[in-house]
Amino acid sequence: MSRFTEIVFGTGLPKRDHNNEKRVNLWAFAWAGTLLLAMATMTTFNAGLLALIALLALHLYCALRAINAYRYFLRELDEMERKVQLDAIAFSFAMTIVIFSTGSILAVADIVPELNAAVVVLSLSLCYVAGLIIGRLRLS
């Protein structure tokens, strides 16, 4: 079981990489938090332009910190783990294009409802996780 969790969750990473991973997760959660905060503020209260600018600035700041944290995490990873990560990104990107193009055809044919941005985010996330697991299993 521990071998399985090591492969799937990458628990065998050095401490340095775990700390970098935590930093990525922290900024990603902060980014998602500011998205929810901005949505809630804009829909619940009649916030003005100044509040909108402040929320946008906060949201962009967290997004840039998350991107930088992920880039640093990638740079510090060992070469094989970096390859697994980059393969997973390529896989998720390609699969999302395929899913979205197929979905668009089905939507035009009225078989599925019109696709929205949430589908892209969901597809990217799920395919990225699947790509990580496939990559780690392939090299284990």
Place this chain on the structure above:
Amino acid sequence: MKNRLKVLRAEQNWTQADLAERLEVSRQTVIAIEKGKFDPSLTLAFKMARLFEQPIEAIFEDEL
């Protein structure tokens, strides 16, 4: 590419985790290299050569 990493590691009585720590890579990477599923870069190969005090050709062998 074939390699003698497992043998060299066993000679030193090191676990895969010990070797991973010394090479500053994950245990998964050591496992993949030992099984020949991942070929290390020149930088990592030189690091291994220094660690085991062996020339690179004594650790890695081309499968041609």
